[in-house]
Amino acid sequence: MYGHPAGPLGCAGAGLRIEQFTSRQGATRPGSIETLLAIELLPLADTVTPELHDRITVDCRDALRPFTAPDGSVAAPVEVHLVVARTTVRPEHAASGQHAYSHPGSSDRDAPGGGGSGA
Incomplete structure (x- = not known):
């Protein structure tokens, strides 16, 4: 699961923090x-x-x-991956590929609603 493109590693590479990852197997009919x-x-x-x-x-x-x-x-087998994730990229950093909370000088207080100045 972790190597799957929708899995934790793929989402982190896309600037997403996974909050829930669920896989289900069933059939389409x-x-x-x-x-x-x-x-x-x-x-x-x-x-x-x-x-x-x-x-x-x-x-x-x-x-x-x-x-x-x-x-x-x-009646074909299917596997579904449901990913609930939040972005870790601030809009102003999206073009540069810089992640919101992974660059030097950032902290939780800089997060939206974190009480910081948002700088």
Whole structure:
């Protein structure tokens, strides 16, 4: 888990402090490959040509064959990572990549609501 891009090491590298990291395993159970693709391709729907959609559908049918029932329904295993994190980068330091509480001279009193001058 710690080596996963969404895990603690990946989040720290992105300037985030993890407050909660939960992994769950289960299964997605859409009624068909087409239903699964309608859900999974939604963010890309406007950019996928009909030809590309057809190629993706064929590839998904092949890849998901072990998880496809005779009626066409799919029960594919999924793993979900829920990450709750807060930024450790102050907006004024974001461009430089400097972390808010990891550079010399900073302290908890400089944190928002920490009672410091915010300097």
